[in-house]
Amino acid sequence: MYKTVLQRMGMKTCMPRPFSTSSRLNYKVAVLGAGGGIGQPLSMLLKTNTKVSELALFDIKGGPGVAADIGHINTSSNVNGYSPDDKGLERALKGADVVVIPAGVPRKPGMTRDDLFKTNASIVRDLAFAAGETAPNAKYLVVTNPVNSTVPIFKKALARVGVHQPKHLFGVTTLDSVRASRFASQATNGLAEILRIPVVGGHSGATIVPLLSQGRVDLTGADRDSLVHRIQFGGDEVVKAKAGAGSATLSMAYAGARMASSVIRALDGESGVEECTFVESPLFKDQGIDYFSSRVTLGKDGVETIHPVGPINEYEEGLLKVALGDLKKSIEKGEHFVA
Ligand code: NAD
Ligand code: LMR
Numbered sequence: 127m128y129k130t131v132l133q134r135m136g137m138k139t140c141m142p143r144p145f146s147t148s149s150r151l152n153y154k155v156a157v158l159g160a161g162g163g164i165g166q167p168l169s170m171l172l173k174t175n176t177k178v179s180e181l182a183l184f185d186i187k188g189g190p191g192v193a194a195d196i197g198h199i200n201t202s203s204n205v206n207g208y209s210p211d212d213k214g215l216e217r218a219l220k221g222a223d224v225v226v227i228p229a230g231v232p233r234k235p236g237m238t239r240d241d242l243f244k245t246n247a248s249i250v251r252d253l254a255f256a257a258g259e260t261a262p263n264a265k266y267l268v269v270t271n272p273v274n275s276t277v278p279i280f281k282k283a284l285a286r287v288g289v290h291q292p293k294h295l296f297g298v299t300t301l302d303s304v305r306a307s308r309f310a311s312q313a314t315n316g317l318a319e320i321l322r323i324p325v326v327g328g329h330s331g332a333t334i335v336p337l338l339s340q341g342r343v344d345l346t347g348a349d350r351d352s353l354v355h356r357i358q359f360g361g362d363e364v365v366k367a368k369a370g371a372g373s374a375t376l377s378m379a380y381a382g383a384r385m386a387s388s389v390i391r392a393l394d395g396e397s398g399v400e401e402c403t404f405v406e407s408p409l410f411k412d413q414g415i416d417y418f419s420s421r422v423t424l425g426k427d428g429v430e431t432i433h434p435v436g437p438i439n440e441y442e443e444g445l446l447k448v449a450l451g452d453l454k455k456s457i458e459k460g461e462h463f464v465a
Contacts, residue, residue: 131134131229131409133320135185137368139428143412144167146382148176148450149202149211149394149395150177150178150179150394151177151179151202152178152180153177153179153180153223153224153248153390153393153394153432154179154180154181154182154221154222154223154224154420155172155175155178155180155181155182155222155223155224155226155390156181156182156183156184156218156219156224156225156226156261156264157169157172157181157182157183157184157225157226157227157228158184158185158215158218158225158226158227158228158229158253158257159184159185159227159228159229159269159270160183160184160185160188160189160192160193160207160228161183161185161186161187161188161191161192162228162375163183163232163372163373163375164228164231164269164378164379164382165183165185165192165228165229166192166196166379167375167376167379167380168378168379168383168386169181169183169192169193169194169196169205169226169380170199170225170379170388171379171380171382171383172226172383172386173196173197173199173203173205173385174199174201174432175203175383175386175387175390176202177390177391177394178203178346178390179202179204179207180201180203180204180205180206180221180309181196181203181205182206182208182217182218182219182222183196183205183206183207183208183218184207184208184209184210184214184215184218184219185209185229186210186224186229187209189207189209189214189218190208190209191206191207191208192417193205193206193208194207194208194237196286197350199352199463200263202275206218208245212436213226213237214254214431215256215260215426216256216259216260218415219256219257219260219261219264220260220261221261222261222264223264223265223390223393224264224265224267224386224389224390224393225257225261225264225265225267225268226269226298226382226386227250227253227266227267227268227269227270227280228269228270228378228382228437229249229250229253229270229330230242230245230250230270230271230276231245231246232248232250232271232373232375233271233281233361233365233367233372233373234365234370234372235366235369235370237363238330238331239271239272239273239274239329239330239331240275240330240401240456240459242271242272243272243275243459243463244458246270246271246272246276247271247275247279247460247463249279250268250270250276250283251279251280251282251283251463252283253405254266254279254283255286255287256283256288258283258284258286258288258289259287259288262287262289263291263294263391264294264297264422265294265296265389265428266280266284266294266295267296267298267328267385267386267389268280268295268297268298269294269298269378269382271329271330272326272327272329272330272403272456273297273298273299273328273330273331273404274297274330274333274417274452274456274457274460275456275457275460275463276297276460277295277296277297277405277417277460277461278416278461278464279289279403279460279461279463279464280295281295281406281444282460282461282463282464282465286464291428292405292406292429293427293428293429293430294427294428294429295405295406295428296385296389296404296405296428296429297328297329297403297404297405297417297419298381298382298385298403298404299325299328299334299402299403299404299419300381300382300384300385300401300402300403301329301361301374301377301378301381301382301402302325302334302336302357302360302402303322303324303325303381303402304361304377304380304381305356305357305377306321306323306325306336306341306357307321307322308325309353309356309357309360310323310336310338310341310343310353310357311325311354313343313345313353314343314345315401316343320325321339321341322341323337323338323340323344324336324337324341324402324420324421324436325337325357325402325419326402326418326419326420326421326435326449327418327446327449327450328386328404328417328418328419328449328452328453328456329404329419329454330361330452330456331358331452332358332445332448332449332452333440333452333453333456334358334449335445335446336353336354337435337436337438337442337447338350338354338442339437339439339442340358340436340437340438342385350441354445360374361373363433364377368435373417384401385401385403387422388400388401389428391424392423392424392425392426392428392430393426393428395426398423399422399423400421400422400423400424400426401421401422402419402420402421402422403419403422403433404417404418404419405417405418405422405429407417407419407420407430407432409432409434409435413450413454415450415453415454416455417453418453420432420433420435421436422434434458435465
């Protein structure tokens with residue numbers, strides 16, 4: 127049956143939806159950093175997700191205002207806003223099934239994602255401590271950059287409070303997949319909605335490795351190089367165009383809502399839900415790399431199957447080699463921060 131993009135994301139449309147007796151429609155999602163450029167549109171998209179019954183919007187600034195606004199949208203879920211007063215963070219986290227974390231500062235022109243480390247590392251660490259204490263069984267979706275380091279930070283902090291479960295922690299790299307589909311469609315006159323290109327590695331520059339060959343995009347030479355470069359450095363395009371006002375927020379909200387929806391659909395028992403995501407991974411452990419983004423099948427308990435990179439061509443092997451070197455350093459930096 128034909129499904130719209132919104133339906134595939136689990137979102138409301140005018141089309142009747144088949145009734146399923148096994149489906150739960152009462153997931154609680156907490157967004158930490160909900161008042162920000164990503165947090166606001168992401169929360170709005172989550173308000174249209176029919177499986178979400180409760181949205182908890184926490185920010186050090188503006189959570190209640192965003193919640194009051196989004197709470198007027200005529201879907202059934204309840205929306206509550208929280209500030210740091212009166213144990214707001216704990217109340218937002220209590221009972222959450224999924225916690226999405228876009229809290230932290232974004233880039234300005236001339237900065238790398240790694241330049242955000244000194245501000246965002248402690249924000250992510252402290253939120254992870256709180257999440258581990260209050261919502262130890264939630265699935266955590268880390269958006270905050272630099273993702274290649276903030277995910278190891280989150281893990282170390284959870285481990286510190288004794289609740290780390292590797293299957294529950296995800297670095298959100300969905301925007302790279304979204305961009306790969308869109309940019310490849312522009313380069314080949316294909317359909318962005320159906321082009322699926324696995325993007326493996328991590329989430330910054332050369333660590334982003336789009337596997338065009340697996341998406342059956344058979345460009346070569348300069349055309350291939352410029353498409354790969356655009357996918358790897360798509361974030362810079364937005365940072366430059368926003369000229370100091372931040373980085374991608376709206377496309378990221380779309381990507382974050384898709385990732386959250388995929389995780390919830392899988393928790394709810396849907397089989398075969400797959401996303402590329404940055405997780406604790408055995409794939410390159412023998413090279414000292416404990417986290418890697420590859421195709422992951424999601425399940426009732428989070429990560430179900432981590433798929434290998436699969437067949438790649440010589441060019442992609444070269445990209446992967448560079449990515450692995452960069453990744454190792456960023457992961458170690460994150461791990462040492464909490465250790
Ligand atoms: P923003 O500045 O617009 O919003 C960030 C929000 O976080 C603000 O509202 C701020 O008050 C809040 N915040 C700060 N410290 C907090 C804390 N301790 N607890 C709760 N909230 C806190 O920034 P943005 O554009 O929304 O970007 C947020 C982060 O997401 C940045 O680090 C950015 O680099 C990253 N990002 C990641 C991806 C990705 O693909 N993973 C894509 C785009 C942006
Ligand atoms: C992106 O890919 O757009 C984000 O990681 C934000 C950034 O800093 O580029």
